[in-house]
Amino acid sequence: MKITLTQFVTLDGVYQAPGGPEEDTTGAFPHGGWSFAFDDEDFGTFMTEVFDRADAFLLGRRTYEIFASFWPTATGPDPIASRLNTLPKYVATTTLTGADWKGTRIIGADDLVKDITALKEQPGRELQIHGSGALASSLMAHDLIDSVNLLTFPVVLGTGKRLFADGARPTAFRHTASRVTSKGVTISTYDLNGRPTYGSFATEQ
Template sequence: MATITVFESVTLDGVMQAPARADEDTRGGFPYGGWAAPYQDEVAMRFAGEGMSREGAMLFGRRTYEDVLGAWATAPEPNPFTEVLVNTPKYVVSRRRDTRLAYPNSTLLAGDASDTVAELRRTFDGAITVLGSGELVRALFGAGLVDELVLQQHPLVLGTGTTLFGSSRVELELQRTVPTTTGVVIAQYAVR
């Protein structure tokens, strides 16, 4: 059986919308895209690289899959992430069965996220990492399918934007913290 780890960048008020680029996700008129970029440092990159070096698979919602792979597949070389993102097995959750997946090593999980990911979790042997994919993550927490949560908590309050957690109660046990040089605290939690 697989273990599912959610890896997210959030502000102190829980916003996870559009951390990387201004045009990443402007839904709802969100004006603060790219808010996490000024906080990147060697500590955060090393931590992310540590996670990316683990064998396993990645799980995305369709929108995040298209955005993340689109951005990194066209990023200038060399960078530490493109090869891993392209070569790692990827599972993409979409409600639409006709969704086309543009990148290699990608498998569509069409239908309800709770059902399709529960089946993947039962049949996949290894680690599965979810990047971004807020709507998917909220559904997975609601269905009790997340084993671990890694938050990059940024010292920033935006007051608006899509937040990570919905209405599901989630109890966490702190496993590890890593402070960065820019005030970001990376917190690794087991989900109880």
């Protein structure tokens, strides 16, 4: 399976607490729920397309707890709920010792990179990460994420956790697809493409 990341970010790169005020208040973050105003049919269509490609999910502890508190009780024919509730889920954590959500397995307490490398070697289409910014940053440092769906929302917050923080590994990506929703969310897909290349526009003396 290839590992894909679907991440919501602001124009200034913040991924913290897009869905609600209580999702992640670390650092007294006051802006939780910043993505809510941009929900529309285009956004829903894209997310359904993404979940239709999933064969398993890989989540950080915080995102797992948010998902597990909502999706198991979702009712009606929801394509996202059906995938999350029936497909395997792997939680990368050193603090949880068990998980009640059906189909969930705890990994990474001893060697996260080894465990996730082994998951990539299993047959399937996509092992999907949603949110889970700290986990995503750790995996990008080891080139373990193959493709990124970056949903950039037209809002600047000024504070909050950033996906590509100082010290991120220099990485090149290849742009493979893009669209814009009716409310101005830019959705771009990038595939891992090795290291950056460098040159100079300076005029030769």
